Amino acid sequence: MGRVYIVIAAVLWSLGGAFTKMLTKETFAGLHDPSLEAFGWAGRDFPIQIAFYRALFAGLVLAPTLRQEDISFKPMMLAMVLCFALMNASFISAQALGTAANAILLQNSAPLWMYLASIYWLGDSPDRRSTISLFVGLFGIAIIIAGGWDEGELTIVLIGLFSGFTYSGVILGLRILRDVSSNWLTVWNHLIGALVLLPLVVTLRPPTWQQYLFLFVFGAVQLGIPYYLVAKGLQSVDATEAGAIVLLEPILNPLWTWLVCDEVPHPMTFVGGAVILAALAYRYWPADDESASQAP
16 A cells, blocks of 8 residues: 555556646646736746645645644754755746656756765765766756757756756755654645745736636646555655656656646757656665665
8 A cells, every 4th residue: 555655646646746847837727817917027927826725725625634742943944945945936836837758857866966965975985876866857858958958948858857956855854854753854845835935926917717727736636645545655665666666756746737738848858757666666666785775
């Protein structure tokens, strides 16, 4: 059942691209009209409202699972929640402005950056599997960046890559704070991460009631419930195996997006994405050697 929980969570997470496109593109749902007012910066419109409500509703859904003894505070939580807010905003922006495939694949580069941080900051010893995975994954990222350059969407690709950097900051924070309740840290990241974005949202035109309802489903079903399911699954499934299972997310995400709005990524995305996924699968696929057991 632990594996089933994690598979369901990965499938729900993979709906992120389709949910974002339904709010920003013309689809069968008609939720793009009227368009959600975006936050303008550097000549681009960023869908901060989607990122804000997604995190807010996910946090509210998860809040009832907290116990009083879970709640505590450490200064590192401030840095972690800032990384979470930036990751959330940049990931949603990359999905809305570019292709969902680029966004999810580049966000899943986070374990590669986390590996570098664990060596040069936390003092962990490098291992063969992770080092090979790092170089193969970086090659895949370079392929996707080349595709973005070719399409004139290099800035959007870099936003997606930034979401991967900031996601690694969240993972690093969770590792440093591993003596704090993971349930509390999840709720903290979502609710306080939403508040970080609030100043950018309050001046924007609010969504319609239909869009509010959809944003609630977005936050609850695509983000909140999967975190709860993964927490349940990790009670009986090794973290390394769970890391391999959730690779379903970047595989399925472009499929749902294509079904919703016929979005077809650049061919280089398929090539670079396959390389990144191969690197991550090699890194996290369960094995008997010592390096695999040390996977963060």
